[in-house]
Amino acid sequence: MSFKFGGALKTLACVAALGCMSSSMAYAETLRVGTEATYAPFEFAAEDGSLTGFDVELIQAIGKEAGYDKVEVLNMPFDGLIPALMTSQIDTIIAAMSITPERAKRVAFSEPYYTSGLSVLILEENKDKYPKVDSLKGKSLCAQIGTTGAMTAETLSPGKVKAFNTEPEAFMELKAKGCEGVVNDRPINLYFLAQTAASDGVTEINEILTAEKYGIAVHKNNKELLEKLNAGLKKLQENGTYDAIYQKWFKLTPTTK
Structure with a gap:
């Protein structure tokens, strides 16, 4: 009886092991x-x-x-x-x-x-006011939380960066005049400008920031x-x-x- 029980345990153990292996x-x-x-x-x-x-x-x-x-x-x-x-x-x-x-x-x-770089989007009405990225120093900026765009924005305007969960939220805040610029990867900024109607009235500062590798x-x-x-x-x-x-x-x- 004990032998059979032990054999059954071994059989079950083997089945379990095989199941784990298969999984x-x-x-x-x-x-x-x-x-x-x-x-x-x-x-x-x-x-x-x-x-x-x-x-x-x-x-x-x-x-x-x-x-x-x-x-x-x-x-x-x-x-x-x-x-x-x-x-x-x-x-x-x-x-x-x-x-x-x-x-x-x-x-x-x-x-x-992939090699990228950062750029900044602003409202077209402010293009003369902010001709260079440095002209945004100390101004309210938007970015996506946890990104290098957010890190760079913080160096430009310490304590004045609004960080959002997604980039669309940051773009919406710019359009609503809740910030003066959005710091983001340039390919994303260009895609936003080219592909969405929401980009009306928005332009890019003609300056590329830090090169980054993905x-x-x-x-x-x-x-x-x-x-x-x-x-x-x-x-x-x-x-x-x-x-x-x-x-x-x-x-x-x-x-x-």
């Missing part, structure tokens, strides 16, 4: 990606509710090259992305995230996949995934897929590979 294998086939989908043209929700954009298409292509059967892109607040990565709710982040020394202390970054973030302990992502990115750059995705969303020649 682990299935889990490994899906790459869980965190993003903040209000940042067109990098990541945003299409009319049907699906997530799309340059970052979304790029990580899907990288995931395929890396051998994943499925790439699941999850939408969450920008300032919640790194905490979600640290607690294993997601495997990686692609969200137009600038590689900074502060972030690099918490996460590991892939090779840069990277894909992973947990510092996940070196295997980092290597897979870097290898996948390199393959896309070599076979022309990266260029095709870039030109689709920016209508320009890539500034970095």
